Amino acid sequence: MSERPVRMVLIGATGLVGMSLIAEARSFPHVRLTALSRREAPLPDGARMEMIIADPANWPGAIADMKPDVLACALGTTIRAVGGDEQAIRAVDYGLVLQCAKAAAHGGVRQMVMVSSVGADPYAKNFYLRTKGEIEDAVKKQNFRRVDILRPGLLRGVRGSEVRRAERLATIAAPVTDLLLHGQYRRFRSVQASDVARAMLALSGAKADGRFVHDNDGIWRAPALARAKRGAIPVGPAQAD
Incomplete structure (x- = not known):
């Protein structure tokens, strides 16, 4: 008997990772995807999902009403996008x-899968990394049975019309700088947004309860571990808290 599809709601659908997840969902038939967008x-061509357009103020209510199995979060903004605010x-x-x-x-969603950042730390001096660390801690305290936090290094991929000069320069240099990052520093290597998206999809519906953090190595391993277990259905975590 076939297993019931995992119902996933995605927020942050129009960003780099969100669009990558929509594209990659075609290869994960166990996931039934709905995206919330403002x-x-x-x-992407051949997208297999539903897109709901709503004011972000209404997203919490929509999520509670839909009662998915998984909330996937790829939300994030930048200093430039908000004029330094x-x-x-x-x-x-x-x-x-x-x-x-x-x-x-509160609505009974079992699992949350979210994208954070390498170096996230609620006590970091850097505002961005401190904010990421604080939201990680806050999400872990919610009444989910399972939380998966992905901490990728520099994200690579096509951002459409959005231009981030510093990131573009870093991406150009990444093939060289990645070779210099070994051991504990591997987590700072660049990673394709599509790899992050595949990891999020592979982890959706994972059976073990708990709070799990996945660095680059865990992100790269997740889809292969999922296939080894039950086709596209995921297995265990990369790193447990």
């Missing part, structure tokens, strides 16, 4: 993420 955006970044990367997480957990 605006319409061209979808750190509070505007925090409103999205912490405030909106936490509102959606609370609504999902």
Whole structure:
């Protein structure tokens, strides 16, 4: 007998990882994907999902109403996108993420899978890394049976019309700099957004309960481990808290 599809709701659908997840979902038939977005955006060819356009203020209610199995979060903004306003970044990367997480957990959603960043630390001096660390801690405290946090290094991929000069330069240098990062520093290597998306999809519906953190190595391993277990259905974590 075939297994019931895993119902996933994605927030952050129009960003680099979100669009990659929509594209990669075609190869994960165990996932039934619905994306929440504040605006319409061209979808990857052959996208197999539903897109709901709604004001972000209404996302928590929509998530609670849909009662998915998994909440996938690829939300994130940048200093440039909000004109240098750190509070505007925090409103999205912490405030909106936490509102959606609370609504999902209160509504009985079993699992949350979210993209964070290498170096995330609630005590970091860097504002971005501190915010990422704080939202990680806040999500872990919610009443999910399972939380998967992905901490990729520099994300590589096509960002459409968005241009981030510093990231573009770092991406160009990545093939060289990645070769210099070994051992504990492997987690700082660059990673394709499509690899992060595949890991999120592979981890969806994982059976073990707990809070799990996945660095680059865990991100790269997740799809292969999933195939080894039950086709595209995932297995265990890369690193447990």
